[in-house]
Amino acid sequence: MKYEVPARVREGAATPIHDLDRYREHYANAVNDPDGFWLSETKSRIAWKTSPTQGLVGGFDEVKEGPLSWFGDGTLNITESCLDRHAKSTPEKIAILWEGDEPGDVRTYTYDELLAAVSRAANALSELGVKKGERVIIYMGMVPEAAIAMLACARVGAIHSVVFGGFSAEALRDRVRDCGAELIITQDVGRRGGRDIPLKAVTDEACVGASSVKKVLVYRRTGDEIPWVDGRDVWWHEALEQSSDIHEAVEVDAEHPLFILYTSGSTGRPKGVVHTSGGYITYASYTHATVFDLRPDDVYACMADVGWITGHSYIVYGPLANGATTLMFESTPLYPDAGRYWDMVERHKITIFYTAPTAIRALAAKGDEHVTGKDLSSLRVLGTVGEPINPEAWVWYHEVVGGGRCNIVDTWWQTETGGIALSPIAPATPTKPGSATLPMPGIQPSLRTPEGAIIRGPGQGLLCIDHPWPGQARTVWGDHDRFVSTYFSHVPGAYFTGDGCRRDADGYHWITGRVDDVLNVSGHRMGTAEFEAALITVEAVAEAAIVGYPHPIKGQGVYAYIVSQPGESINEASLQAACREQIGAHARIDSFQVVTGLPKTRSGKVMRRILRKIAEGRGDELGDVSTLADPSVVDAIKDGFKV
Numbered sequence: 290m291k292y293e294v295p296a297r298v299r300e301g302a303a304t305p306i307h308d309l310d311r312y313r314e315h316y317a318n319a320v321n322d323p324d325g326f327w328l329s330e331t332k333s334r335i336a337w338k339t340s341p342t343q344g345l346v347g348g349f350d351e352v353k354e355g356p357l358s359w360f361g362d363g364t365l366n367i368t369e370s371c372l373d374r375h376a377k378s379t380p381e382k383i384a385i386l387w388e389g390d391e392p393g394d395v396r397t398y399t400y401d402e403l404l405a406a407v408s409r410a411a412n413a414l415s416e417l418g419v420k421k422g423e424r425v426i427i428y429m430g431m432v433p434e435a436a437i438a439m440l441a442c443a444r445v446g447a448i449h450s451v452v453f454g455g456f457s458a459e460a461l462r463d464r465v466r467d468c469g470a471e472l473i474i475t476q477d478v479g480r481r482g483g484r485d486i487p488l489k490a491v492t493d494e495a496c497v498g499a500s501s502v503k504k505v506l507v508y509r510r511t512g513d514e515i516p517w518v519d520g521r522d523v524w525w526h527e528a529l530e531q532s533s534d535i536h537e538a539v540e541v542d543a544e545h546p547l548f549i550l551y552t553s554g555s556t557g558r559p560k561g562v563v564h565t566s567g568g569y570i571t572y573a574s575y576t577h578a579t580v581f582d583l584r585p586d587d588v589y590a591c592m593a594d595v596g597w598i599t600g601h602s603y604i605v606y607g608p609l610a611n612g613a614t615t616l617m618f619e620s621t622p623l624y625p626d627a628g629r630y631w632d633m634v635e636r637h638k639i640t641i642f643y644t645a646p647t648a649i650r651a652l653a654a655k656g657d658e659h660v661t662g663k664d665l666s667s668l669r670v671l672g673t674v675g676e677p678i679n680p681e682a683w684v685w686y687h688e689v690v691g692g693g694r695c696n697i698v699d700t701w702w703q704t705e706t707g708g709i710a711l712s713p714i715a716p717a718t719p720t721k722p723g724s725a726t727l728p729m730p731g732i733q734p735s736l737r738t739p740e741g742a743i744i745r746g747p748g749q750g751l752l753c754i755d756h757p758w759p760g761q762a763r764t765v766w767g768d769h770d771r772f773v774s775t776y777f778s779h780v781p782g783a784y785f786t787g788d789g790c791r792r793d794a795d796g797y798h799w800i801t802g803r804v805d806d807v808l809n810v811s812g813h814r815m816g817t818a819e820f821e822a823a824l825i826t827v828e829a830v831a832e833a834a835i836v837g838y839p840h841p842i843k844g845q846g847v848y849a850y851i852v853s854q855p856g857e858s859i860n861e862a863s864l865q866a867a868c869r870e871q872i873g874a875h876a877r878i879d880s881f882q883v884v885t886g887l888p889k890t891r892s893g894k895v896m897r898r899i900l901r902k903i904a905e906g907r908g909d910e911l912g913d914v915s916t917l918a919d920p921s922v923v924d925a926i927k928d929g930f931k932v
């Protein structure tokens with residue numbers, strides 16, 4: 290089933306890619322002359338201090354020798370693209386439209402006000418001793434000050450690493466240590482769904498054993514009483530009050546790191562994905578303007594959290610670089626009820642709305658009545674991100690939310706890609722429910738066999754990208770070898786995404802999910818190894834193996850196979866507590882099974898393929914298990930299976 294682009298989405302497009310012919314033209318230009326294509330995009334979009342003449346230097350074949358670069362001879366400060374020029378041309382335009390946890394609790398920052406606030410914060414950071422190239426951890430909820438903190442770091446050339454406010458003290462400490470941050474910016478207490486999140490208290494706990502931290506800057510959100518460490522802790526409002534609202538942005542090279550964002554992979558240790566300045570901001574700006582067809586009067590709302598890449602690229606950097614009005618939302622789709630999103634669309638007259646399939650499924654399950662009473666006529670583009678969307682949820686979004694009048698952009702991308710890589714372009718691309726459709730100009734995807742051979746035409750395989758693009762991650766913080774081995778060792782000369790993908794006869798892409806040991810639960814990316822490392826800290830647990838299984842709302846659920854220590858019994862609360870303490874509140878086990886042993890090869894490797902099949906309820910399709918050290922464990926596991 291194919292959906293044509295509704296006329297009102299096609300008409301009046303701001304992007305030059307307003308139909309498929311234009312798309313093909315732009316796509317071909319980007320393939321034939323990547324340097325020319327991207328140099329022209331960056332010069333028209335970004336305020337450079339020294340305009341670049343170089344495009345790409347290096348490539349996937351040479352990534353072993355060191356990171357590749359884009360626009361390498363240019364210099365800039367990305368905040369001038371996000372703030373100063375808009376403060377000059379559209380000072381009164383709302384840059385950040387914030388809606389707090391309680392409906393109608395609204396605050397706004399115009400571009401003029403945002404520039405002033407970021408300048409004050411940048412001066413405050415300098416006063417605290419933060420210098421170019423130093424790392425700053427930001428551990429906050431969804432308040433405008435989180436975006437201001439990110440931009441202030443960028444303003445002084447410091448490298449920020451935002452840690453999602455749901456992560457535990459352990460997880461926060463690991464990240465502080467890995468990047469050697471000297472400053473943490475946090476807030477007293479976070480608010481979400483009517484609940485308090487003790488961000489400062491968790492920060493204090495994380496600082497125990499994180500000796501690099503010299504200062505903690507605390508934004509006052511709720512005014513609750515919090516513990517205070519004299520000499521280390523500084524109030525945000527006091528530091529800003531004492532600072533000037535004028536700040537000269539620090540000039541950095543195009544390849545100067547803008548931020549580190551930790552993400553999960555197949556091993557227990559999250560990796561710090563590094564994004565740089567010039568290429569990242571160019572790609573975030575280009576994809577945001579193009580995919581959503583951003584128009585001057587749009588009210589753009591992305592429901593992600595700044596703790597994830599979607600919040601970086603499509604709440605903060607892309608929209609602000611494009612001079613848009615971007616909404617920041619502190620709460621959840623279900624607070625105080627399942628009509629919250631649609632209530633906000635009505636009140637703020639949102640035109641572009643971007644959320645995750647999990648939220649759409651959860652809301653669809655609550656019934657249409659939460660949607661149908663609201664005036665959603667302002668909506669023009671609906672987006673999804675983070676996980677595959679099932680066609681039923683897609684159709685509900687299209688019909689019930691969009692009234693058939695909007696185009697849906699199912700955007701596939703990753704922390705590592707920096708921005709959207711496969712997606713419809715709102716005014717141009719007919720859609721099919723569940724397909725991320727076509728590659729963005731500049732993205733050259735290929736499907737590969739496990740041996741790395743290219744699959745041409747319709748088919749299914751491992752999704753790779755064959756040519757660099759400006760927004761891609763350059764390295765893993767402190768471990769370039771890990772960057773090379775994770776992404777460039779499977780298929781020499783190509784970037785391996787970790788996803789499987791099918792391509793149909795129209796060249797449309799259908800993501801089939803991760804093919805590595807990474808889970809995608811409610812759009813949250815988590816490693817099976819992280820769960821396993823957490824679970825074996827429970828004394829009664831001898832061994833643990835985690836797999837994902839299909840979950841009707843979350844996309845994937847977490848299934849744990851646990852081998853207990855001899856004579857010990859397992860209680861669920863201790864398993865959940867270990868995951869919560871080691872990882873965070875978002876890491877929950879959905880189902881677990883105590884087993885006598887795990888299926889292992891003779892060399893001791895756990896055969897997850899078998900465990901995955903059983904958890905999916907396909908235990909009778911296991912095929913040959915004779916290579917296992919002890920094939921009888923499989924029958925015992927199958928007998929005890931309970932989902």
Ligand code: PRX
Binds near residue numbers: 674676701788800813
């Ligand atoms: O498996 C893909 C899935 O999310 C993974 C990337 O997760 P993360 O780095 O946390 O970034 C999420 C936000 C960009 C991918 O490897 N994924 C993301 N978008 C989609 C998707 N799967 C299917 N369809 C999508 N639109």
